Amino acid sequence: MALRLGRLERWSLLAAGVACAACRYSFSNPVERLRAGEVSGRTLADPQDSGHFLPTGGISVSIQGSTFDQVTHDTGLFILIPLPVGEHTLLFRSGTTLSLVRHAEVALGRDGQREGVSLGDVVIPFAGAVGGTVSDTLHGGVVVDEATGQVAPIAGGAFRLEAVSLGDHRLKFGLVDYVGDEEWVGGPADLHLDAGASSSLTRLALVPVRPALGNGRLRVRLVSLEPAIAPVDIPLTITEALRGAIAPLPPPDAGGVVELALPEGIYEVGITPPAAFAGVIPAPLPATAVVLSSEVAEVGSLYLVPTATSHAAQVMCRVGDDCGRGGTCASGQCIDWAPPPAVPARVPLCNLRMDQSTGGPCVTDAGVDGIWVPAGSGFATCLACSTECTPDSLSLVQAPPLSPTGSCP
Numbered sequence: 001m002a003l004r005l006g007r008l009e010r011w012s013l014l015a016a017g018v019a020c021a022a023c024r025y026s027f028s029n030p031v032e033r034l035r036a037g038e039v040s041g042r043t044l045a046d047p048q049d050s051g052h053f054l055p056t057g058g059i060s061v062s063i064q065g066s067t068f069d070q071v072t073h074d075t076g077l078f079i080l081i082p083l084p085v086g087e088h089t090l091l092f093r094s095g096t097t098l099s100l101v102r103h104a105e106v107a108l109g110r111d112g113q114r115e116g117v118s119l120g121d122v123v124i125p126f127a128g129a130v131g132g133t134v135s136d137t138l139h140g141g142v143v144v145d146e147a148t149g150q151v152a153p154i155a156g157g158a159f160r161l162e163a164v165s166l167g168d169h170r171l172k173f174g175l176v177d178y179v180g181d182e183e184w185v186g187g188p189a190d191l192h193l194d195a196g197a198s199s200s201l202t203r204l205a206l207v208p209v210r211p212a213l214g215n216g217r218l219r220v221r222l223v224s225l226e227p228a229i230a231p232v233d234i235p236l237t238i239t240e241a242l243r244g245a246i247a248p249l250p251p252p253d254a255g256g257v258v259e260l261a262l263p264e265g266i267y268e269v270g271i272t273p274p275a276a277f278a279g280v281i282p283a284p285l286p287a288t289a290v291v292l293s294s295e296v297a298e299v300g301s302l303y304l305v306p307t308a309t310s311h312a313a314q315v316m317c318r319v320g321d322d323c324g325r326g327g328t329c330a331s332g333q334c335i336d337w338a339p340p341p342a343v344p345a346r347v348p349l350c351n352l353r354m355d356q357s358t359g360g361p362c363v364t365d366a367g368v369d370g371i372w373v374p375a376g377s378g379f380a381t382c383l384a385c386s387t388e389c390t391p392d393s394l395s396l397v398q399a400p401p402l403s404p405t406g407s408c409p
Helices: 007-017 307-314
Strands: 039-045 060-063 069-071 077-080 086-094 098-106 117-123 128-133 140-145 151-154 158-164 167-177 182-193 201-203 209-211 215-224 236-240 257-263 265-271 287-291 296-304 328-330 333-335 361-363 369-374 380-384
Touching: 039 086, 039 098, 060 077, 069 077, 069 307, 086 296, 098 117, 128 182, 140 158, 140 287, 151 158, 158 167, 167 265, 167 287, 182 265, 182 287, 215 236, 215 265, 215 287, 236 257, 257 265, 265 296, 287 296
Parallel strands: 039 117, 128 201, 215 296
Antiparallel strands: 039 077, 060 069, 060 086, 086 098, 128 158, 140 151, 140 167, 167 182, 182 209, 215 257, 236 265, 265 287, 328 333, 361 369, 369 380
């Protein structure tokens, strides 16, 4: 009798077969030689759970903390270029069912130039979900996954993170009472999701929360893919849910890192391009962090990426089939080809509510004034002006821009 492998066994065997991923090498074909700072690979997936992982297009690929987004080609190809030296966190997502986090380290070679990094075949497994309750059921707040930057609301003491990738996660919890001017924090909660957690809910034990009285640290790295912008020239804002904007902020060190001591609480961390680049470089979505006593809140990297850089990388190709069946790849670029539509993997899932009318004012989970925006099927979501989210990873919900009066129109 033939042995039928379950999802866990199939995943383990496949992972063993692609263990060479993240190797650095140059192709013998000059067209396929890795460029300086290039991070590339091919996505494999089995969305029908058939047991056959095949090259899969249409999967969203984003660099966490940036607007650098790609959609994998029909052959599964993705190319991100040119990335600076250091570690970069890649987010892969398709719908709310497939999700992966990968890290790529760009280093200097012996010639002093940035090396290219091939991730080889990147298997995109089924995602899981993580849920539970905190000990305070009276106040709202957020849970932050530092591994991915994903944020979910805490309401009535309950929380649930959707589309959670397999691997290691560190969760931190923050609650706030805007009327009573009080905050509570909890965590960190460390967990590891293996293949057995895919397509299922992992429920945490009750998370105790306590008054926010201590002090911790927050760390963020500022990165620019525009050579004319140095990290020290990137405007940075850090806003606490109750205390507002934090000032003054220390300048970044030689590596672009800003680290400072802060009281416990919920913080929103954002960057914007200098005024001279406002029309060509979009600001990335702000990151949310929870500072805990004697802990470092790891925001990761926030990037300024010229729109032209993302567009140029998206149309890069190796062979004609990368540009659609029978497509043309000339001089490493697709000709007359448009990527399939997909919401970037960096765009957060919407925090949906059914008991709110759209158009009214609200306060986001990070304590920022916003507006209730329709999110389909009778749901609404509270978004800060000019921000966006996705209820299903397939469609986009956007808040209107800030009006001259300082509120969403």
